[in-house]
Amino acid sequence: MSYISHNGEDLRRILHAIGIEHPDEVFSTIPPALRCGADLAVEGPKDEESLRRELDFRPSRVVFAGGGIYCHHIPAVVGALASRQEFLTAYTPYQPEISQGTLQAIFEYQSMMAGLTGMEVSNASMYDGATALAEAALMALRIKGIRRVAVTRAMQPSYRSVLKTYLAHAEVDGIVEIPFDRATGQTELDALAASVGPDTAFFIQNPNYFGVIEPMEQVARAVSNTAGFWGVAVTEALSLGILKAPGEYGPDVVLGEAQSFGNPPGAGGPLLGFFCTRKKHVRRMPGRVVGLTKDREGSQAFCLTLSTREQHIRREKATSNICTNQGLCALRAAIYLSAMGPEGLKKTALQCAAGARFLKGLLMDKGIAPVFSAPVFHEFVIPMLEDRLNELKSTGIVPGVLVSGQYPEIPGSVLVTVTEMNTQEECRWLAANM
Amino acid sequence: MAGSEYVTCFPEVREPLLNLKGGPGKNKRLLPAPFDTSGAHDLPGTRDLPDLPDVSEVETVRHFTRLSRLNYGIDHGMYPLGSCTMKYNPKITEEIAARLAPIHPADTEAMEPVLKRLAQLQDHLGKICGMDACSLWPAAGAHGELTGMMVISSALKSRGEHRRTVLIPDTAHGTNPASCTIAGFATKAIPSGKKGYLEASILRQHLDQDTAALMITNPNTLGIFEQEISAIAGLLHENGSYLYMDGANLNAIMGITRPGDMGVDCMHVNLHKTFGTPHGGGGPGSGPVLVRKDLEPFLPTPRIVCNGSGAYVLEEEPYPESIGKVHSCLGNVSVCIKALAYILSLGPRGLREAATTASLNALYLKNRLKKLFDLAYETPTLHEFVLSDTLQKEGGVTTMDLAKALMDFGFHPPTVYFPLVVAGALMIEPTETEPLEELDRFVRAMENIAAMSREEPEKTHESPLAAPVFRVDEVWAARNLTLTWPDKRIQPEEKGI
Numbered sequence: 001m002s003y004i005s006h007n008g009e010d011l012r013r014i015l016h017a018i019g020i021e022h023p024d025e026v027f028s029t030i031p032p033a034l035r036c037g038a039d040l041a042v043e044g045p046k047d048e049e050s051l052r053r054e055l056d057f058r059p060s061r062v063v064f065a066g067g068g069i070y071c072h073h074i075p076a077v078v079g080a081l082a083s084r085q086e087f088l089t090a091y092t093p094y095q096p097e098i099s100q101g102t103l104q105a106i107f108e109y110q111s112m113m114a115g116l117t118g119m120e121v122s123n124a125s126m127y128d129g130a131t132a133l134a135e136a137a138l139m140a141l142r143i144k145g146i147r148r149v150a151v152t153r154a155m156q157p158s159y160r161s162v163l164k165t166y167l168a169h170a171e172v173d174g175i176v177e178i179p180f181d182r183a184t185g186q187t188e189l190d191a192l193a194a195s196v197g198p199d200t201a202f203f204i205q206n207p208n209y210f211g212v213i214e215p216m217e218q219v220a221r222a223v224s225n226t227a228g229f230w231g232v233a234v235t236e237a238l239s240l241g242i243l244k245a246p247g248e249y250g251p252d253v254v255l256g257e258a259q260s261f262g263n264p265p266g267a268g269g270p271l272l273g274f275f276c277t278r279k280k281h282v283r284r285m286p287g288r289v290v291g292l293t294k295d296r297e298g299s300q301a302f303c304l305t306l307s308t309r310e311q312h313i314r315r316e317k318a319t320s321n322i323c324t325n326q327g328l329c330a331l332r333a334a335i336y337l338s339a340m341g342p343e344g345l346k347k348t349a350l351q352c353a354a355g356a357r358f359l360k361g362l363l364m365d366k367g368i369a370p371v372f373s374a375p376v377f378h379e380f381v382i383p384m385l386e387d388r389l390n391e392l393k394s395t396g397i398v399p400g401v402l403v404s405g406q407y408p409e410i411p412g413s414v415l416v417t418v419t420e421m422n423t424q425e426e427c428r429w430l431a432a433n434m
Numbered sequence: 435m436a437g438s439e440y441v442t443c444f445p446e447v448r449e450p451l452l453n454l455k456g457g458p459g460k461n462k463r464l465l466p467a468p469f470d471t472s473g474a475h476d477l478p479g480t481r482d483l484p485d486l487p488d489v490s491e492v493e494t495v496r497h498f499t500r501l502s503r504l505n506y507g508i509d510h511g512m513y514p515l516g517s518c519t520m521k522y523n524p525k526i527t528e529e530i531a532a533r534l535a536p537i538h539p540a541d542t543e544a545m546e547p548v549l550k551r552l553a554q555l556q557d558h559l560g561k562i563c564g565m566d567a568c569s570l571w572p573a574a575g576a577h578g579e580l581t582g583m584m585v586i587s588s589a590l591k592s593r594g595e596h597r598r599t600v601l602i603p604d605t606a607h608g609t610n611p612a613s614c615t616i617a618g619f620a621t622k623a624i625p626s627g628k629k630g631y632l633e634a635s636i637l638r639q640h641l642d643q644d645t646a647a648l649m650i651t652n653p654n655t656l657g658i659f660e661q662e663i664s665a666i667a668g669l670l671h672e673n674g675s676y677l678y679m680d681g682a683n684l685n686a687i688m689g690i691t692r693p694g695d696m697g698v699d700c701m702h703v704n705l706h707k708t709f710g711t712p713h714g715g716g717g718p719g720s721g722p723v724l725v726r727k728d729l730e731p732f733l734p735t736p737r738i739v740c741n742g743s744g745a746y747v748l749e750e751e752p753y754p755e756s757i758g759k760v761h762s763c764l765g766n767v768s769v770c771i772k773a774l775a776y777i778l779s780l781g782p783r784g785l786r787e788a789a790t791t792a793s794l795n796a797l798y799l800k801n802r803l804k805k806l807f808d809l810a811y812e813t814p815t816l817h818e819f820v821l822s823d824t825l826q827k828e829g830g831v832t833t834m835d836l837a838k839a840l841m842d843f844g845f846h847p848p849t850v851y852f853p854l855v856v857a858g859a860l861m862i863e864p865t866e867t868e869p870l871e872e873l874d875r876f877v878r879a880m881e882n883i884a885a886m887s888r889e890e891p892e893k894t895h896e897s898p899l900a901a902p903v904f905r906v907d908e909v910w911a912a913r914n915l916t917l918t919w920p921d922k923r924i925q926p927e928e929k930g931i
Contacts, residue, residue, distance in 0.1 A: 001524070001526075001779045002787065003710075003866075003867050004866050005868070005869035005870070006869070006870060010869075011794075013870065014794050014795070014798045014870065015794070017801050017802065018794070018797045019801070023790045023791075024790065026790060027659075027691075029659045029661055030687070030690065031664065034695050035690065036689060036690060039786070040561050040562055040782040040785065040786075041561050042558045042561055042777055042778075042781065042782050042785070043781065044780060044781025045783070046778045046779055051526055051775055051779060052529075052530065054778075055533070055551065055775055055778075056533070056547075057534055057544070057547055057548055058544050059533075059544070060537045060544045061541065061543075061544070063538045063540070065540035068762060068763070069538060069539060073465065075463065077495055081498040081502070083528070084499070084502040085509040086506070086507045086509075086510075087502050087715055088712045088714060089507035089508040089523050089712045089713065090505050090506060090715040091513065091520060091713050091715070091716075092715065092716040093716065095837070095847055096903070096906040096908070097841055097901040097902070097905065098504075098505065098506040098841055098846060098901050099506070099715070100902050101503065101505035102505055102715035104449070104451070104504070106716075107451075107918075107919070108451060108453075108919070110917055111919040112487075115486070116485075120918070121918065122917070122918070124716065127761065128573065128762045129762055130759070130762035131573070131760075131761065138616065156762070158759055158763070161759040162760060162761065164758055165758035165760055166616070168757070168758070169584055169587055169617045169618035170616075213478055213479065240484065241484055242480055244479045244480060244481045264534075264536060265535075265536065265537060265538045266534050266767060267537040267539060267764070267767045268539035268545075268764035268765075268767045269718075269763055269766045269769075270573070270717075270718035270767070271763065282917070288716065289917055291911040291916055291917055292914075292917075292920065293906060293907050293910045293911035293914075294906075294907055294910060295903040295907065296896075296905045296907070299904070301903045302906075303908050304908075305912050307912075310608075312608035313608070314612070315608050316611035316612060316614065317615070320612070321576040321612035321615075321616055322574070323575065323576045323609050324574040324576070324706065324713070324716060324717040324718075324719040325574065325717045326573070327714050327718075328714030328715060328716075328718060329717070331714075334452075334498075335494065337486055338452055338487055338497065338498070339461075339491065340463065340486075341461030341487065341489065342461075342485065343488075344461060344463050346483055346484060347465055347471075351465075351467055351468070351469055353471075353474035353477055354471040354472075354473055357474055358470075358473070361473075375476055375478055393541070393543060394543070401540045420466045420469075421466065422468065424469065
């Protein structure tokens with residue numbers, strides 16, 4: 001299939017206007033030694049039916065898998081509105097006069113994310129939660145006196161990995177991991193107090209990777225006057241529908257993953273990183289941001305702002321290199337939050353929490369106790385060997401995400417997640433087949 | 435004046451911010467509720483009802499539909515943003531990528547065919563670029579640059595070297611130096627020659643034992659092919675330095691010449707430019723990194739491998755020299771699948787035809803416009819070219835005025851004030867998918883604007899008149915920083931707010 005519109009007559013007109021006889025003459029400046037001798041060895045061309053047939057992906061089965069990417073209900077309006085070509089095929093809104101749709105929607109996304117996290121400002125999006133964490137650490141390290149990064153071991157392993165990748169190339173005196181209590185699954189407060197000082201940027205995930213809700217009041221008390229900078233990572237944005245806004249505990253940043261807001265798991269991406277902070281840090285904040293303004297006649301309008309922090313102006317001194325981000329995913333989040341409303345978000349979060357408790361009860365009846373004792377949001381760790389996990393996967397049910405691979409100290413463990421997409425019947429089936 | 439070509443705007447309702455719509459109890463959505471929530475009240479630290487707009491489904495649909503109509507997309511018309519490659523995004527690729535939506539990455543059985551296709555994309559990108567290995571995980575072009583420069587940094591460390599400087603020609607994108615800084619390098623801008631491309635003799639003067647790499651865009655942002663690229667690669671390799679290529683402009687050369695054959699060691703491509711995936715109003719894009727064999731050990735994890743039984747799986751180990759993970763999962767998977775569908779749809783000849791036609795269309799515009807606007811460089815160009823406002827500036831008309839005036843003729847403006855080597859630059863890239871009639875319509879618009887600049891220059895300052903809002907005050911936005919919604923909308927009569 002070709003998406004070129006020219007017919008023979010068009011081509012003749014173009015060649016004539018340029019003053020050449022053969023199309024290949026346009027490449028006269030490319031040295032002959034560098035020219036491809038033969039056609040590339042790629043497949044195609046293919047018609048649409050062939051593509052439909054060959055790129056057929058098996059639909060997912062029943063899943064109890066989460067661990068940072070979640071299956072939630074997406075109202076039909078989200079896909080219908082976000083796939084409008086005016087949103088889908090537009091560029092980054094550098095020309096505000098003809099991009100007010102994208103700009104206002106992203107401004108609304110920023111407003112709702114700042115409100116949900118209890119922070120003052122939000123940027124326009126990040127690639128994902130893990131890079132949001134890494135960028136938050138880089139932002140903290142630009143503050144005078146901060147030289148170390150501390151992160152809870154109960155932080156999602158892939159987030160810690162990405163953080164390590166980024167910090168390997170930065171000026172930092174080291175990354176400290178704060179252990180978790182093996183009985184409760186919560187971060188050890190004594191270890192936390194001992195490892196965090198004015199030279200430290202500290203990051204905690206809540207609910208943590210094990211689904212466990214961290215004792216945030218005590219954590220805040222331990223770090224708010226000692227840590228040079230601290231942040232809360234939220235890898236399940238839906239928890240913001242029921243848990244207290246993390247901003248109320250007083251962190252410098254709240255960041256994480258908002259895929260749950262209207263974006264499907266999508267085989268692993270695109271995801272939607274979010275980044276919220278305080279006004280005092282706004283000029284250090286990475287990424288794009290939309291601001292309110294007015295046009296020449298004084299009417300309300302929106303535009304990208306604070307661009308003096310950014311790479312196209314500041315070049316090597318920019319606060320980050322982010323250019324294209326996850327705009328359409330942020331738009332989907334805005335539409336999702338509009339469609340769900342305050343009651344819908346809260347009810348759905350409660351459904352998730354109730355589902356996890358329902359499944360936990362069924363498992364307890366069978367004598368299977370969760371690995372950790374502290375309260376959870378909608379996922380929890382259970383004892384299960386990797387072989388059994390794989391056996392169950394081949395029967396058409398995905399019971400969860402393997403934990404022991406990343407945490408050798410908890411051998412034979414799996415993280416099980418329940419959302420409003422699961423049914424009581426599915427939970428009973430899983431419990432019966434453990 | 436051909437005023438008849440002004441677009442007329444169907445009167446749209448000015449749409450207020452969402453927080454000023456609806457009210458308590460308006461949202462009557464029935465949601466899935468499989469569980470009895472009475473058991474969930476042991477949750478510690480709960481909140482009051484979140485502060486979100488409460489609107490009905492119809493209000494949500496009207497709100498975002500009205501917003502969408504304030505936008506301009508590629509399906510509306512030409513989007514000649516230089517170095518952004520705003521080509522038509524085939525609908526079939528959207529349909530196919532949508533099939534991935536319900537798959538959770540922990541569902542290994544459902545993931546296997548996805549990984550197989552991602553491996554095929556890695557293979558095809560390798561063949562298009564003439565490179566040996568590929569990682570699809572970077573989520574955008576700048577993320578790809580950063581990943582690539584981390585690969586180079588790790589490779590240098592493994593050689594026991596501590597080279598700190600990356601040379602970047604003055605025509606480069608701003609992301610290049612910013613990415614280098616995050617990867618721990620210092621950058622040094624080097625001038626491209628008078629002809630608009632980097633001369634090996636200039637590069638030679640800047641090379642020393644601290645030179646880690648040269649980061650170059652080819653063709654560069656003037657649309658000029660870097661004709662001395664082979665000599666440049668030779669000089670760098672002799673000096674123990676790497677050649678990094680920013681593949682932002684790969685569309686101009688795919689199927690014609692391969693970066694690997696030019697001596698490129700490491701590069702990224704932008705799937706949302708060259709391979710027809712939509713830009714989404716600012717992402718998600720995708721910026722795969724490609725390397726030569728010797729840099730493969732340093733690529734990010736996980737790796738896609740075909741195991742003994744012929745199944746495609748992800749491997750985290752053993753890759754001791756890998757830079758590690760750059761994304762919490764697998765990058766922008768659906769964007770990758772769209773790009774694969776695009777490549778398969780076109781096939782090898784189609785890719786070549788796309789590159790050729792991209793240059794034909796650009797040269798057609800250049801030849802018709804260079805009589806009216808100053809052409810920055812005489813050197814032959816490929817898929818894009820740079821004009822400037824030199825001729826119009828005498829009458830007080832700037833590049834910004836020209837760009838905004840184009841909106842009144844129904845076009846998205848070109849890239850403006852970039853590259854920095856041309857004062858008042860207008861960088862034009864029509865891409866291969868523009869019909870000749872659309873190119874002609876653009877020429878007529880530019881002719882009209884050139885005439886307006888001569889005859890009524892003050893009129894251009896008022897443009898746009900046909901866009902949803904008048905010229906937007908970006909300075910005001912930065913001075914009166916408001917990043918979340920206020921309680922009421924700005925009204926024309928309240929200019930002072």
